[in-house]
Amino acid sequence: MCPMRFLLVFFSAILAGYMAWKSVRASSETNDNVFDEDSSVNKQESSIIKMAQNGFWGFVDMASGKYLWRNLNQIKQDAKVKSS
Numbered sequence: 001m002c003p004m005r006f007l008l009v010f011f012s013a014i015l016a017g018y019m020a021w022k023s024v025r026a027s028s029e030t031n032d033n034v035f036d037e038d039s040s041v042n043k044q045e046s047s048i049i050k051m052a053q054n055g056f057w058g059f060v061d062m063a064s065g066k067y068l069w070r071n072l073n074q075i076k077q078d079a080k081v082k083s084s
Helices: 003-030 042-065 066-081
Strands: none
Touching: 003 042, 003 066, 042 066
């Protein structure tokens, strides 16, 4: 196989990881939840499971290129809305 393919996959993974990190940080800032003392453990466990599931499907989307394509389209749409 061509060595450029490995470089392309590596840089694509880096870019997709950066965009995933950026979107996770943005969503975590807007979704700050206050837990009750009684059910905080259950909510935290379900939150961790949900985060792991989202991470897995995010990885699958990154591997297929769907995540990068969706985010690039969203950035283009945001730019069009700001310019209007």
